[in-house]
Amino acid sequence: MPPILRPERRETQVPLIRVIDGLNEIVGRILSVVALLFAGIIIYDVFMRYALGQPTRWAFDVTKQLYGFYFVMLGGYALRHQAHVRVDLVTARMRPALRRWVELAGYAIFFFPFAWVFARRSWDFAMTSWRQGELTYGAVQLPVYPLKMAMFVAACLLLIQGVSEALKLVLDRPNQPERHDVG
Amino acid sequence: MSGLLLLGLFMGHPLAFVLGGTAVLGALIAGKPMVLGIVINRIFGDVLDNYVLIAIPLFVLMARFLSDSGVTDRMFEALRHLMSRVTGGLGLAVVFISILLAATTGIIGASITVMGMMALRPMLQYGYDKRLATGLIGASGCLGILIPPSIMLILMASYAPGLSVGQLFAGAMVPGLLLGVMYALYVVFIAWLKPDWAPKIAEADQISRGAMWKMLIIEAVPPLILILGILGSLLAGIATATEASAIGAVLALLIVIMRGRFQWRTFYSALLETGRTSAMILFIVVGATAFTGVFNITGGLRASQDLIRGLADDPYTLIAVMLLVVFILGMFLDWTGIVLLSFPIFLPLVAEMGVDPLWFVILMAVVLQTSFLSPPFGYALFYMRAIAPPDVSISDIIVGVLPFIVMILMMCAAMILFPALVTWLPLALYG
Amino acid sequence: ETWTMTSTWPSSLELIEIDKHWVDLANKLVDDDKLTIEFYDGGSLVPAGEVFGAVESGTIQAGADWPGYWAGRNSAFSPLSTTASLFNAVDYVNWIQEWGGADLYNEVYGQFGMVYLPYGVTNNESGFRTVSQPIRTLDDLQGLRLRLSGLEQGKLLEKLGGNQVSMAGGEIYQSLERGVIDGAEFSTPNVDFSGGFQQVTQYWSTPGWHQSSSVFGVMINKGSWDALDEETQERLKIAADATMLWSLSFTERRATEAYAQFQEAGTEITRLDDEALERVQQLANETITEVACENPMSAKVYASQLTYLQEYSTWRDASAPFNLGRTPNGPDLAAIQACAE
Ligand code: NA
Numbered sequence A: 001m002p003p004i005l006r007p008e009r010r011e012t013q014v015p016l017i018r019v020i021d022g023l024n025e026i027v028g029r030i031l032s033v034v035a036l037l038f039a040g041i042i043i044y045d046v047f048m049r050y051a052l053g054q055p056t057r058w059a060f061d062v063t064k065q066l067y068g069f070y071f072v073m074l075g076g077y078a079l080r081h082q083a084h085v086r087v088d089l090v091t092a093r094m095r096p097a098l099r100r101w102v103e104l105a106g107y108a109i110f111f112f113p114f115a116w117v118f119a120r121r122s123w124d125f126a127m128t129s130w131r132q133g134e135l136t137y138g139a140v141q142l143p144v145y146p147l148k149m150a151m152f153v154a155a156c157l158l159l160i161q162g163v164s165e166a167l168k169l170v171l172d173r174p175n176q177p178e179r180h181d182v183g
Numbered sequence B: 001m002s003g004l005l006l007l008g009l010f011m012g013h014p015l016a017f018v019l020g021g022t023a024v025l026g027a028l029i030a031g032k033p034m035v036l037g038i039v040i041n042r043i044f045g046d047v048l049d050n051y052v053l054i055a056i057p058l059f060v061l062m063a064r065f066l067s068d069s070g071v072t073d074r075m076f077e078a079l080r081h082l083m084s085r086v087t088g089g090l091g092l093a094v095v096f097i098s099i100l101l102a103a104t105t106g107i108i109g110a111s112i113t114v115m116g117m118m119a120l121r122p123m124l125q126y127g128y129d130k131r132l133a134t135g136l137i138g139a140s141g142c143l144g145i146l147i148p149p150s151i152m153l154i155l156m157a158s159y160a161p162g163l164s165v166g167q168l169f170a171g172a173m174v175p176g177l178l179l180g181v182m183y184a185l186y187v188v189f190i191a192w193l194k195p196d197w198a199p200k201i202a203e204a205d206q207i208s209r210g211a212m213w214k215m216l217i218i219e220a221v222p223p224l225i226l227i228l229g230i231l232g233s234l235l236a237g238i239a240t241a242t243e244a245s246a247i248g249a250v251l252a253l254l255i256v257i258m259r260g261r262f263q264w265r266t267f268y269s270a271l272l273e274t275g276r277t278s279a280m281i282l283f284i285v286v287g288a289t290a291f292t293g294v295f296n297i298t299g300g301l302r303a304s305q306d307l308i309r310g311l312a313d314d315p316y317t318l319i320a321v322m323l324l325v326v327f328i329l330g331m332f333l334d335w336t337g338i339v340l341l342s343f344p345i346f347l348p349l350v351a352e353m354g355v356d357p358l359w360f361v362i363l364m365a366v367v368l369q370t371s372f373l374s375p376p377f378g379y380a381l382f383y384m385r386a387i388a389p390p391d392v393s394i395s396d397i398i399v400g401v402l403p404f405i406v407m408i409l410m411m412c413a414a415m416i417l418f419p420a421l422v423t424w425l426p427l428a429l430y431g
Numbered sequence C: 001e002t003w004t005m006t007s008t009w010p011s012s013l014e015l016i017e018i019d020k021h022w023v024d025l026a027n028k029l030v031d032d033d034k035l036t037i038e039f040y041d042g043g044s045l046v047p048a049g050e051v052f053g054a055v056e057s058g059t060i061q062a063g064a065d066w067p068g069y070w071a072g073r074n075s076a077f078s079p080l081s082t083t084a085s086l087f088n089a090v091d092y093v094n095w096i097q098e099w100g101g102a103d104l105y106n107e108v109y110g111q112f113g114m115v116y117l118p119y120g121v122t123n124n125e126s127g128f129r130t131v132s133q134p135i136r137t138l139d140d141l142q143g144l145r146l147r148l149s150g151l152e153q154g155k156l157l158e159k160l161g162g163n164q165v166s167m168a169g170g171e172i173y174q175s176l177e178r179g180v181i182d183g184a185e186f187s188t189p190n191v192d193f194s195g196g197f198q199q200v201t202q203y204w205s206t207p208g209w210h211q212s213s214s215v216f217g218v219m220i221n222k223g224s225w226d227a228l229d230e231e232t233q234e235r236l237k238i239a240a241d242a243t244m245l246w247s248l249s250f251t252e253r254r255a256t257e258a259y260a261q262f263q264e265a266g267t268e269i270t271r272l273d274d275e276a277l278e279r280v281q282q283l284a285n286e287t288i289t290e291v292a293c294e295n296p297m298s299a300k301v302y303a304s305q306l307t308y309l310q311e312y313s314t315w316r317d318a319s320a321p322f323n324l325g326r327t328p329n330g331p332d333l334a335a336i337q338a339c340a341e
């Protein structure tokens, strides 16, 4: 997203927005650290393999699960910071009021249907795995359902952050856009 | 579905959710809400349960450690002094540092922002033409997605059956470096043709040779070793891309610590920014995998393949058509969306035609750089605009990048005429 | 009626030919107004590991698989897909068609709301392919990191001193190339060759004691199956039986051709001696008993298989040397039967 600097607004006073934003902020601040954890495990595995000739049985599956957990849980946090890349060439030229309504329509048409399906279907997906006590297959049998449940929780965090963002648009209390990276 | 996609983009909604939302609406419009089940299967299997993609957050983290702690800024300073004695030297420094940064960062926003902040002001101060300056910084920054390590190539490998990250890194190396050389030659040529577009740095602003070399060794050598170490361990078969990315992140942190630039505050903010950037990139993958699944199952895959087959029956025309599609998509989407949407359609066609998939993928990677530079939606243009002084207009920037788009297209032509530019290094390394 | 079907195999792996063969036959045998099966290559609808879930939930109606991939959901899927040093392909055919095997597939898949038609058998798998350390004797397995699929297989390998690495088929080539693993088994020689393994491995150790043979087939959502009339169901089964016979001879011919191709590519091929295989058999028997006794359903499948072996052994041994395969000195039937209760 091209950075557009707007004057900073006062912290919003709507309790629902505060609670949702606060929740995703906490999740983001805690889980961002997980990157160090899987980086560490990978390094440990490489070290054990080359220096000691003892590969770590669980490293492959554990790093993969930690990575999945890490990024999916941060979806709501990224939305709270408006970090998801978008093209606002057209909307940037609109009158602020029109722009707000167009952005709101974007949430209604695209975000909410997707986030709802993501959350709803993830729930079934996670519950099926839980009921079956699904494990990774092979001699290292790690449970798979915690990650699938995390995906459901992540979808919910994303969904409620969308509610918060939409409310900000309705109440005309936009987030301060920040400068972010584009891949 | 493509109509909805465009609508969402123009509405300025985040790409990830435009893709995901289009998938949901597409399934409903096709009267097959049942197929939405595959959306979750795909999100879990393709994105969460994907070992290759672990490298993305880790390479982002590596780049953050280096740039947030100021290691990259100092590296540029050192090179700037090295180049200061040559005509167009500042421009050359931009190209060189971009190649180095390209290798360390692999994400374009960081490259362009850092370069723009460090190089644009001095260039304009010394009287560089604003179109040349902005075009050069924008285009050089885009090399970051091509020159390994590149998260674009990692994502491409994850989506191209039978191609490894190592092969793609090796394949992109020569075309990426050659493009860098082309940009450098272009700067030298312009400096010779129109000396007032790229003036020399005043004698008084130069530092002594001794000081310059010392600075160069201290500032530029360790990051250079880092890059060579990562690429070397990867290409020599000691580590996977995922492992190389973890090693890279830890070594970058060590460099920061050894420089005495470690601060808990910047360290933590690097982690937070990495979390946001990684979630941003990977949620586009989430949205795209949802979109592709619904698109495929509702018949879009077969229809679009038949359409492309109908347009061309010899491999060269087919490839030209596909590259044109990529170029046009590049005006609207960024590489993530393009790769994720086009690979499932293109790669089977490429295999059907007996074309080397490695060569084709690298060709696409080169063309995809234009997705940042081509108006109306080139991110590089907006990044430049955001950091440039007010008297640089968006049209200055667009005019500025045009010659570079032409050079990228020339590079593509060269790769089509001489496929060895792509295939030589992977063959030498992997047989 | 139109069914959407996909597979665990991408278009680049030859195993997909078995799936396509069944789909072709089924579409030929069944009238278009009754049922048309639209087949999608593996990966184009859902990733390989998610085919099970997609059929189970009814998102798609049918999915081609190798049952062992689902052993994380129920370890009984493992003997339905392969055995360590027990069955050969003909044993599977005999057992499935005449010794009650088919019912067990439907019993296990039935727990997940699916009907199963086994339609492919491949005989012995290649064995291990290694990058730089040959496996000429069992001692050579010590400390090797080997890609291997399956629960019993992994435990057996660990007993022999090796380390199991689990990874999807698509990641094997790259991991061998990068030296992440020392070696790998994947499938039969022709499938391995189509995966390019000759480019990244120098040594090949036969036979495939870890997977003496394999079964492939199609999972069908129970609701979709029940919606078909009996005649259509019958025709799908006929297509499955025909495909099963074809798959056996097709794979054996292709494996023979691929063996020559590996030789040509300069792969060093060695075979473990009979004494080594005897030792593997003992450890395999132990492993099977252990794993079976953790899950009554798994024990039930194994008990049925061992009963078949025991019954058939009289005639099989009497007809030697004109018989089909060998009577393995397998695990103790009574012990496993006790665990099935
Ligand atoms: Na790069």
Ligand code: NA
Pocket: C125, C149, C185, C186, C187, C211
């Ligand atoms: Na196998």
